[in-house]
Amino acid sequence: MENIVQHLTQLEEHVKHLESQLFDRPEFQNNTRLDQLRTENDKLNFRANILVRRIEDLKSKQPTKSAVHNSGVNKPSKSNNPHFIMNGELKEDDAYSVCVQNSVQHLLDQAIKLAYPNNQNLPVIITPGKTSDYQCNSAMPIAQKLGQENAESPQNPKQIAQTIVQHIPKHPIIDSVDISGPGFINIHIAPTFVSKQIRKILLNGALPPNINSKNKKVVIDFSSPNIAKEMHVGHLRSTIIGDSIARLLEYLGYNVLRLNHLGDWGTQFGMLIAHLQDKFPEYLHNSPPIHDLLTFYKTSKKRFDDEPDFQKRAYQNVVKLQSYDPDIIHAWQLICEVSRRDFEYIYRELDIRIIDRGESFYQPMMEIVVDELEQKQLLKEEEGRKVWFLPGITVPMTIVKSDGGFTYDTSDMACIKQRLLDEKADWIIYVIDSGQSLHMQSVFAGAKLAGWINETSDVRIDHVGFGVVLGEDGKKLKSRSGEAIRLRDLLDEGLQRSLTKLKEKERDKVLSADELSKAQKSVAYGCIKYADLSKSRTAVYEFSFDKMLDDRGNTAVYMLYAYTRIRSIARNAGIKEETLKQKAAEIDLDFETDQREFKLAKCILRYSDVFVRLLDDLFMHALCEYMYQLATAFTDFYDKCYCIEKDKITGETTINYRRILLCEATANVMKQCFEILGIQPLQRM
Structure with missing residues (x-):
């Protein structure tokens, strides 16, 4: 059993690595086939995860269960988390968002248990649908399992699907259900449910799902x-x-x-302290002006290798350090403080909160x-x-x-x-x-x-x-001298390149000096973070500022511009935030009247499902993929659905508040995603 789990885990990581390499190839950029491939890949990954979790469930029932494995210890399955459904009734909390896919999965789980009460371990397989919102693919494996248990009575998957559908509890989240092919159950989400959740996002923001994290x-x-x-x-x-x-x-x-x-401990501090004692003998009374600690380290290391007496003193200092000699501890603290100042600059620039221990x-x-x-x-x-x-x-x-x-x-x-x-x-x-x-x-x-x-x-x-970071030459990213590139230098280059990019777009002519500086940092640090997080973390990735700063495709620049564009719609129409809140509470959000609106609204609601997936495997690129899908869905909506229309004859302007609110809901979700990625979006850029 353990070998099967390990094999599946390795296979999943290998698939993700191949996926990142394949989808980044030039021939797949801006290709209509790409979205279809991603959808199929998501289904395969989803099914693989189900197999892994099923094996883990079986292992958990064995008395010899192993508490430790490579990916985690006693990793909780999703079934342990509340998904807002109890006996067919939607248990909704205004403090949380609804995980639609998981709610559908629980409804189908109930239906299968009601249909086959003597078989409580039948699979519940839910994936995004091709012609529906979600698809249940349980009928075929259930038919196979029941057929194995009773070889004299073969099972028809389509009949099993019909039996399952008959037992699905009536629920406001589901609009309709139909069966296609050999037994695929197609689930369509109710427009009234979607409208209610979009209103919730408009009034309360992009709320997290309830995953039972309190006091954890x-x-x-x-x-x-x-x-x-x-x-x-x-x-x-x-x-x-x-x-x-x-x-x-x-x-x-x-x-x-x-x-x-x-x-911050070990034998290297013996040589650093010995060098400090020689170079700054007054270190106990006057703080030594060490500005370049890396050079200081290299010099002390050379002396340690070349000078026997120095090496002997270094070892003596290690003994004193481990015995907490006050003078040696003071020297150690001075060296640590110099390093921390340099680290703090990096963390401050990247907006990283962390406690040194x-x-x-x-x-x-x-x-x-x-x-x-x-x-x-x-x-x-x-x-x-x-x-x-x-x-x-x-x-x-x-x-x-x-x-x-x-x-x-x-x-x-x-x-x-x-x-x-x-x-x-x-x-x-x-x-x-x-x-x-x-x-x-x-x-x-x-x-x-x-x-x-x-x-x-x-x-x-x-x-x-x-995985490791590679340069554009396909080799481990290093400086011209062959050493690892200083992170401070990398950030400085990002700032320079982002400013050049903004000036190419003539943003310096429309933004104030303060706005331009904020945009420069947002683009520079955002593109570095997004380029990393948008790739599967187990794969190596190529560090390229040219690719990072491209405003086409799944990049930070494209996402930041998309967000700014969405936020500008209401602002350019002169609609204040208070008005948007008021309209969100008052007007009818009936998205069913326009399928393009409805498609975007349903895409917005999928954000909670993504967070549950992230919690399961901690692969953050899924969030970037969702953001890109959301931005793409918004572009398709905005290109065909006018939010503000001006009558060519009378000159009167008509504002479609339902569509404006849909824009705001999109931006609210994108803003929360940016916050989790550690990227600072701007209202104007």
């Missing part, structure tokens, strides 16, 4: 640069992906602790962890080291080195114990590159073996892995 604590570990080394492009993905996931979970109501696991925080806990593991007889002596062999993992963890020192393994075990037992986290997320997959598996397996996670625990632990 999440600890998310991301960014994690090393002290004395500048942040470079290698930290970019962890920082952007981690911040976006944190924003998502905060939006959904979780109590999120954002942690920056800084590399480096390796030094866990130092006092490491001896306790070692003692505990020894008492539980989990460690073995091997060539002077104390190692830990974990079931199913070929490489052991080194907990104590031959010289008595600790390792990253020791630190990370102390770290996860603190988060589980002291922080009492319900969910722990590590946003670390995919190359650390084996290490993270070891940490998770170790936490289980040590007894910090038990068989009844509902704690979820995820390693959110990601």
Whole structure:
């Protein structure tokens, strides 16, 4: 069973990697076939997820259930979350949005249970429909399952579909149901339900779905640069992906602790402090003017390699640091402070909120962890080291080195114990590159073996892995000197290029200096974030400012301009926000009278379904795909549906408030999506 799950997970990641490569090829850009391929791909991914969850459900019923696996620990299935439906009645809360697809799935689940009460584990397969809003594809696998149980009585899928339809509870969310092909059940959403939800978005904003997150604590570990080394492009993905996931979970109501696991302890500080003592002997009384810490680090490293006496003093400083010598601790704090100032600039520019909690925080806990593991007889002596062999993992963890020192393994075990037992986290997320997959598996397996996670625990632990960033030459992104590109330099180049792009469009002639500066940052940082988040995180991606700043296709620039354009419609018509609120509460939002309006309205409502999917797998590119679909649906609507019409004879202007409100609902949802992605949209650009 475990091998099947692992195979399906690897297959899913491989499909997503191929998808990102395929859909980014030039021949698929602006191709009408692309949307059809995406739809088919979504269906395949959805079915694969159902298989994985079904296997996980079966595993959960086995007494030997494993609490830890590669993608998470005791990951909750969607069936554990409320979906607003109980006994066919819509349980709607004004504080939350309705997840339409999940609500439909629960209705069909009820229908199947009522139709076949003696078979409670029959599959419920719901996908977006081709000629309907949703499609239930359960009849065929149910026919196969029932046929296997009773070979003498073959089952007809179409008859099974008819039986299921007869048992669907009447519900305001469903307008009509029909059957096509060999047994596909087509579900059409009721216009009155859609209109009610659009009004809710207009009056209350884009509310989150109710996923039972109240009082649930999440600890998310991301960014994690090393002290004395500048942040470079290698930290970019962890920082952007981690911040976006944190924003998502905060939006959904979780109590999120954002942690920056800084590399602020270890032998390298011995040489840094020794160099500080030589270069700034008055460091205890006067703060040393260290402006370029990277050069400072490189110089101390060269001395460490070339000067035996310096190396000896460096090792002595490490011993003093570990024993908390006051003068050495003061020097260590000075070096850490210089690094933090540089990190804070990056975080401030990218609007990242994070709390520093480096390796030094866990130092006092490491001896306790070692003692505990020894008492539980989990460690073995091997060539002077104390190692830990974990079931199913070929490489052991080194907990104590031959010289008595600790390792990253020791630190990370102390770290996860603190988060589980002291922080009492319900969910722990590590946003670390995919190359650390084996290490993270070891940490998770170790936490289980040590007894910090038990068989009844509902704690979820995820390693959110990601691929490397490539340059336009297809190789790992580096500077001309062959070193990793400084993140500060990358941001500066983005600012320069975005300003050039804005001037090419002559935005400098219509925007004030302050507006132009805000637009410059919005485009620069938005395009860097969106380019990362719009790709499957497990795939490598090519970093190209030219592609990022393209205003065609699924890019930040296109999305930002689309949002600004939508917001300008009511403003240019002279309609105030108070008027829009008043009209939203008063007028009839009957979108059924125009199918293009109705199509856009239903697309708007799908945003809650996307959030439930994101919660399940933490692949943020699904949100970018939804935003692009929404922007495309809006363009199709706006090109054919006039919001403001002027009579050519009388000159009188007629405002179609229903359509204007539909524009505002689109913008409200897009704004919330931008907020989760960490991108700042503008009213004017």
